[in-house]
Amino acid sequence: MGTFFSEPGWLCLTVTAVLGGTILCKLKTSPGQVGRKVVCLAGLWGGACLISLSLFWGLVLFSLSYFVMYTYFSGQELLPVDQKAVLITGCDSGFGHGLAKYLDELGFTVFAGVLDEQGSGAEELRRTCSKHLSVLQLNITNTQEIQEAYSKVKEKVQNKGLWAVINNAGVLGLPTDGELIPMTEYKRCMAVNFFGAVEVTKAFLPLLRKSKGRLVNISSMAGGVPMQKMAAYGSSKAALIMFSSILRQELSKWGVKVSVIQPGGFKTNISGTSQMWETLERTVLDNLSPEVQEDYGQDYILSERSLLRLMKTCTDPDISPVLLDVRHAISAQSPFAFYAPGKLSYPWLCFASFSPTGIFDYLSRKIYSYGKKMPRVLSTSNWENEAM
Structure with a gap:
């Protein structure tokens, strides 16, 4: 005392x-x-x-x-904007669209890559943003479009270099059991979420090295937390995290800083439309063998759409935490290697990393089984006896 x-x-x-x-x-x-x-x-x-x-x-x-x-x-003081040039992919909607507007308002020179330069998202950016924003046709799975975008950006930035590349473009696919996801969906998720981001990064790195700038990759909480129904999406995002972590070490000698954003549940257009869901469901059913379709049952497969509806109703429409973290990643003197915007993203990432596997799997089963249909064979009362 x-x-x-x-x-x-x-x-x-x-x-x-x-x-x-x-x-x-x-x-x-x-x-x-x-x-x-x-x-x-x-x-x-x-x-x-x-x-x-x-x-x-x-x-x-x-x-x-x-x-x-x-x-x-x-070391977290923000550097002056000074019309630094940034490239953002996937600006048709969602995070990319919001980022393009937000960074334009802050005074950055923004190159907004879009999948469709004649689409409504691109037109809105042209209409509402300043003259410092340029819309670029940029399908990140198309090598020619990546090279054309690089030439346009290089011509405009000239000797200043490009300050930041923000790899945001991504696809989700139909959330369902990994056994049911067609190989075409696995390949599509990897093509966009991983290989597309890698190719864009490789193309623009000479400009980033010149400016000693920033590489920011938008991954997902699903890339660090094993989430049922997300085998294709989560695997591609996990690959992006590992790629980013390795480049963070390799590019440090060039003065380029690399950050990963792992958002939680935010409402964007990544879940798609009802028409897209119907197409994906039909693709799943058409690619299943008779044995697998018999075991799971068509009712179970079609019930997976409820998860997409839940994503639309229960996710957070306010994407400002993501925008603010990206701003910090491209503006702070010493940006973080990882960001986890969203109410539950950081706790879930910590829990998945440090909790015993048995405990995590038990809780995961409880969460995903609540109110969900079971595959046809598992819902029969005599299945366990037949298996024995």
Whole structure:
């Protein structure tokens, strides 16, 4: 008790309060969700210090931890925009469309790659954005279009180089059991979500190296958390994360910084339209062998559409956390390697990484089986006896 009211004790308490207040002020002005995990970790560390040590030394270590955090956040100051040029893929709708508008408003020179330059999304960008935004026809699975886009960007940026490439374009496919997903869907997800991003990156890296700029790849929480029904999509996004992690190390010698965004559940157009769902369902049914179709049953396969409806109704329509994290990734002096915007994205990623596999699988089964249909054979009462 006497130690706490001694001058060193009061000094440590004062330093902790001042540093803590300064850090909280910095967090309020920092874009996105960059500080939440740091504050949580600092709180746990400080609590452990106070519990395990004497009050005086606990406050000393607690103050030091806040000092380290203060130094860390000093590297999060945002660089001036200064009309830096950025390329974004998949700007027809969703994250890409929102990013193009947002970065244009901030004063960036934006090259908005779209799948259809005559589509409504492209027309809206031309109508609502400034003269610093250019719409580019850019199907990232088309090598010729990638090369043409590169030539146009290089001609415009000239010696300044390209400050950032944001690989956002992606497809979801029909969420269903991995056994039921046709190989064409596996290949389509890999072609767009992985190979397309890799080819765009390789094409534009000379411009990024010239500017010592940023590479930002939009992955997904599904790339780090094993999610049932997402075998094709999740695998392609996991491949993108590994590619990004390796390039982060390789490109550091060039001064290029690489970040991965792993958003949680946000409402975008990636889930597609009812017409697209019907086409995908028919593709699934047409590619199943009679044995597999008999075991699962057509009712089970068609019921998978309910997951897409759930995605449309239960996801967050406010994509601003993603926009803010991307801004931090391309503007901060020391951007993070990974961002997890979304209410449950970061906790789920941590849980999937650190929890025992048995516990994670048990909870996953409980979540995905709630209110869901079972395959036809599994729903029969005598299936287990027949299997034995």
